[in-house]
Amino acid sequence: MTHSLRxxxxxxxxxxxxxxxxxxxxxxxxxxxxxQGAYKVSEGMLAKFGPRRVIDTPIAEAGFAGVGIGAAIxxxxxxxxxxxxxxxxxxxxQILNNAAxxxxxxxxxxxxxxxxxxxNASARQVGSQHSHAMEHFYAHVPGLKVVAPAFxxxxxxxxxxxxxxxxxxxxMESETLYGVKGDVPEGDVLVPLGKARIARQGTHVTIAAYSxxxxxxxxxxxxxxxxxxxAEVIDLRSLRPLDENTLVASVERTHRLVVVHEGWPYGGxxxxxxxxxxxxxxxxxxxxxxxxATLDVPMPYSANLELACIPQPERVAAAVRxxxxxx
Amino acid sequence: MRILLPMPTAPPLAPPALVPPERTTAPxxxxxxxxxxxxxxHLAALYRQMLLIRRVEEESARAYxxxxxxxxxxxxxxxxxxxxxxxxxxxxxxxVITTYRDHGIALAKGMSVRALLAELFGKVTGCSKGLGxxxxxxxxxxxxxxxxxxxxxxxxLAAGVAFASKYRADDKVTLCFFGEGAVSIGGFHEGLGLAxxxxxxxxxICENNExxxxxPLSRSMSVEDVSLKALGYGMDRDRFFADDxxxxxxxxxxxxxxxxxxxxxxxxxxxxxxxxxHSMSDxxxxxxxxxxxxxxxxxxxxxxxxxxxxxxxxxxxxxxIESGVEAEVADARKFAAESAEPGLDVLASSTYSGPFAx
Numbered sequence: 001m002t003h004s005l006r007x008x009x010x011x012x013x014x015x016x017x018x019x020x021x022x023x024x025x026x027x028x029x030x031x032x033x034x035x036q037g038a039y040k041v042s043e044g045m046l047a048k049f050g051p052r053r054v055i056d057t058p059i060a061e062a063g064f065a066g067v068g069i070g071a072a073i074x075x076x077x078x079x080x081x082x083x084x085x086x087x088x089x090x091x092x093x094q095i096l097n098n099a100a101x102x103x104x105x106x107x108x109x110x111x112x113x114x115x116x117x118x119x120n121a122s123a124r125q126v127g128s129q130h131s132h133a134m135e136h137f138y139a140h141v142p143g144l145k146v147v148a149p150a151f152x153x154x155x156x157x158x159x160x161x162x163x164x165x166x167x168x169x170x171x172m173e174s175e176t177l178y179g180v181k182g183d184v185p186e187g188d189v190l191v192p193l194g195k196a197r198i199a200r201q202g203t204h205v206t207i208a209a210y211s212x213x214x215x216x217x218x219x220x221x222x223x224x225x226x227x228x229x230x231a232e233v234i235d236l237r238s239l240r241p242l243d244e245n246t247l248v249a250s251v252e253r254t255h256r257l258v259v260v261h262e263g264w265p266y267g268g269x270x271x272x273x274x275x276x277x278x279x280x281x282x283x284x285x286x287x288x289x290x291x292x293a294t295l296d297v298p299m300p301y302s303a304n305l306e307l308a309c310i311p312q313p314e315r316v317a318a319a320v321r322x323x324x325x326x327x
Numbered sequence: 328m329r330i331l332l333p334m335p336t337a338p339p340l341a342p343p344a345l346v347p348p349e350r351t352t353a354p355x356x357x358x359x360x361x362x363x364x365x366x367x368x369h370l371a372a373l374y375r376q377m378l379l380i381r382r383v384e385e386e387s388a389r390a391y392x393x394x395x396x397x398x399x400x401x402x403x404x405x406x407x408x409x410x411x412x413x414x415x416x417x418x419x420x421x422x423v424i425t426t427y428r429d430h431g432i433a434l435a436k437g438m439s440v441r442a443l444l445a446e447l448f449g450k451v452t453g454c455s456k457g458l459g460x461x462x463x464x465x466x467x468x469x470x471x472x473x474x475x476x477x478x479x480x481x482x483x484l485a486a487g488v489a490f491a492s493k494y495r496a497d498d499k500v501t502l503c504f505f506g507e508g509a510v511s512i513g514g515f516h517e518g519l520g521l522a523x524x525x526x527x528x529x530x531x532i533c534e535n536n537e538x539x540x541x542x543p544l545s546r547s548m549s550v551e552d553v554s555l556k557a558l559g560y561g562m563d564r565d566r567f568f569a570d571d572x573x574x575x576x577x578x579x580x581x582x583x584x585x586x587x588x589x590x591x592x593x594x595x596x597x598x599x600x601x602x603x604x605h606s607m608s609d610x611x612x613x614x615x616x617x618x619x620x621x622x623x624x625x626x627x628x629x630x631x632x633x634x635x636x637x638x639x640x641x642x643x644x645x646x647x648i649e650s651g652v653e654a655e656v657a658d659a660r661k662f663a664a665e666s667a668e669p670g671l672d673v674l675a676s677s678t679y680s681g682p683f684a685x
Contacts, residue, residue: 026494052494058524063483063517070487073472074422076494093514097477098484106465106473107455108677145684166680194684241684 002153002183008041010152010184011117011173014159015042015079017188019049022077025163026053028064029081029118038083039119039178065091065116069098069168072114077163082118085134085172092137099168100143115162117171120148121211121262122310124176128298131306133263135172135211139240139272145193146239148172150214152182154237157191165193172239174212194241198250202232205256205320208247208273210236213260213311220260220316229324239269244276248284251277255286256323260311265293287323292316365573367638371648373415373572374631377407379652380431381628383440384603386656387430387447387461391607395664396447400461403431405602408627409534410435412575413502413597416583422470422492424485425504427462428534428601429474432504437469440659450666457669458677479505479514482531486518489527493590500586501529502579507596508539510553519594523560528586530579533596534569540605541613557594569599570625571634600625 005013019025026049031038033046033056046054057064061082068078082088088095095116102112121133139146145167149155155173162169199214200221209217214235221231232250236243251257257277259270270291277289295309384402391400403410406428414423414435425432433443438454446453447461455465465473472488475481485503492499509515510533522529533553537544544551557564563585569575575597582593600622604611611619632645675683 058520060517060520062513063486063521066480066483066514066518067487067490067521070424070484070489071491071494072487073484074488074491076491093477093480094483097480098475103680104677105455105459105463106467107453107458107673109455109465109467110472111680142678142684167684241682 001186003186004181005152005184006178007152007155007173007180007182008039008178010156010182011041011159012043012045013184014156014163016045016048018160018163019053024075024077025079026055026076027079027081028055028057028068030057030059030083032056032081039175041178042081061087061091062094065094066098068114069094069102069112072112073102073110077113079115079117079163082116084130084175085118085120086130086132088116088118088134089132095138095144095168095170096141100141103167104143111166112168113166114168115159115171116168117159118173119175119178120172121174122176122294122299122306125301125303125306127301131299133261133294135170135239136263136268138170139269143168144240145169146172147193147237148211148239149237150177150199150211150235152180153184154191154197154235156184157189158193158237160188161190161193164190169193172211177212191237194238194243196234196236196238196243196246198232198246199235200231200233202230202254204230204254205258205324206232206234206247206250206254207258207260207316207320208234208236209260210239211262213262216311216313217260217316219313220320223313223317224320229320231320242272242276244280247273247277248281251281252284255284257285257289258292258316258319258323259289260292260316262294262310264296265291266296268293290319290323292319367635367640370573370631371635371640371644373411373576374628374635375648375652376411376435377572377628377631378648379440379655380407380410380434382652382656383434383443383659384430386660387444388603388607390447390660396461397449398460399427400447400607401428401605402601402603402607403428405622405626406534406536406569406599407431408569408572408575408631409532409597409599410504412569412572413504413532413579415572415576416580417500417502420470421499421583422472422488422501423504424472424481424488424501425474426478426481426506426509427474427476428506429462429464433464433466433471433474436466436471438464438466438471440655441662442466444659444663445666448663448666449668450663451669451673452662452666456673456677458673479509479512481505482509482514482518483521485529485531486522486527489522489529489592490525492528493525498587499528500583502532503529504532504534506539507533507535507537507544507553508547509533510556511547519556519560519562519592522592523562526590527592528590529592530582530586531592531594532579533594534599535596536599536601538601538605538613541609541611543613552596554594554596563591563593564595565593566596567598569597570627570630572627572631
């Protein structure tokens with residue numbers, strides 16, 4: 001059974017189901033309670049669960065991220081919401097030095113079953129300090145898992161898996177996806193961490209993307225279809241662990257790959273995908289792998305400049321034309 | 328309106344130490360007398376714990392000089408009465424969390440000398456399988472939740488541990504130790520702020536040993552009375568010298584009781600002194616020999632031994648305690664030396680619970 005839900009409602013449904021089944025799970029963050037969530041993801045949850053389990057925090061990301069980690073190491077399973085992932089920068093030390101390393105520093109004695117979640121990457125014209133694609137920083141860190149769903153069903157299924165995982169899992173959402181609707185399984189349907197999904201089948205080229213860029217890739221694929229190019233779109237869903245098997249199998253069929261993500265081109269998830277595929281499927285490649293990323297500058301405010309910086313369908317299609325046409 | 332604790336009555340705190348030797352006038356009067364009617368056997372047990380910490384640290388310094396221990400080594404020598412007195416105020420199921428100067432606190436919380444020395448030696452039999460080293464002493468069984476290497480970073484964690492106790496209504500108390508060097512960083516303020524806001528069962532213990540690495544109080548804090556930070560958070564506070572281990576136990580017990588019975592946090596500033604440098608690589612040239620000598624007159628071990636002797640503990644008993652400690656340390660040293668190094672197989676399994684996420 002499925003029902004149609006917006007992305008934000010799917011996230012809420014995941015949290016409610018997990019909080020219903022496990023008293024150790026609670027939600028903490030800025031404005032998650034009385035305000036009903038800065039982006040209404042947690043709307044109604046305070047009324048349902050009460051202030052013991054839906055906890056408004058002061059503006060102190062390092063403090064409440066640390067509180068979550070401390071609660072996790074003694075057996076609770078916190079969901080910590082960052083109003084946006086941009087603000088996790090001031091809690092970076094907590095995530096990097098405490099959450100990611102707890103199990104290692106303790107020689108395996110202490111697990112840190114915590115979920116950090118919130119909207120990530122660009123919104124609309126919110127400027128350089130509020131547009132970061134933080135997944136690149138975090139996917140670098142052993143000890144963390146990072147997921148970035150594009151559709152409501154994956155948002156629910158991945159968040160449920162994240163909450164049940166015994167490791168710190170970072171869930172990258174998108175303000176611009178919160179209103180997207182989709183069919184979502186009712187009840188206890190989990191999406192495993194570390195499995196990509198083929199969002200569109202094609203034979204000429206593979207476009208790998210995640211989060212909002214999956215939708216951009218699908219738009220690009222629609223453009224290319226009219227030109228006779230059949231693009232396969234892989235929605236990575238999970239960035240660490242990364243489903244290299246699905247990527248390699250696709251590239252072995254299409255022989256070409258374009259990777260699309262928000263965030264700067266220097267290093268990052270796209271570079272990681274390129275490394276894996278050239279190592280694991282070198283003989284299958286008929287062209288160099290190209291990346292389409294946010295331009296290598298801080299995000300500008302002006303709408304025309306912002307649009308130019310963030311990958312758009314036409315820029316993705318142009319990259320595809322290069323790998324399909326020139327080689 | 329919260330009722331704040333009165334400032335401590337004894338011993339009087341010296342005026343702020345602009346030039347360190349000036350502040351030694353108060354200590355020269357000696358440590359406070361022990362509480363009337365104290366339990367001699369209890370104090371003897373605390374003395375043994377302090378002596379064990381002292382001897383383990385001395386042995387660690389020796390092993391470091393021999394190249395058996397690598398990296399950083401921050402010794403607890405001089406501060407033993409803080410860990411032993413404070414943890415004596417706890418139940419075994421209460422939690423403790425601290426900084427990188429964690430050996431004494433781990434031992435006081437129940438970690439074996441074997442597990443500690445083996446960790447320092449980088450052996451798989453160490454408390455953290457040789458993955459943590461000196462700064463990361465963890466003992467889940469004894470609720471020793473670790474030493475942490477980023478100054479102040481563990482203070483919000485400590486609040487989180489106390490948050491879990493409140494969430495579960497399990498009446499456990501968390502002790503969070505840190506140095507006065509941590510008072511300037513954000514983690515201290517966010518941790519205290521949240522603990523006070525949410526009324527968490529925790530005692531924040533600032534081990535004020537007068538130096539943040541090589542920087543004295545006078546050059547690192549605009550207000551040298553750390554306990555005053557509690558005022559802004561509406562938190563109870565206390566402040567005293569750590570000369571007497573029973574006094575430490577008594578004062579921390581008050582804060583622990585407040586946490587357990589009323590679920591409220593306390594900031595306690597315990598004035599102490601480390602006899603060694605910040606770490607093994609620090610010759611401590613920022614302080615004078617006269618200052619160090621003056622502090623050594625207040626050595627908590629010497630003080631406790633004097634009290635015990637006055638209470639009738641015979642030399643033979645001290646000899647028995649000392650030989651027992653020596654045997655424990657020698658055994659642990661041998662155990663650490665002979666233990667195996669960790670194999671590569673430990674790396675992946677300690678990074679993730681379950682399959683490695685790559």
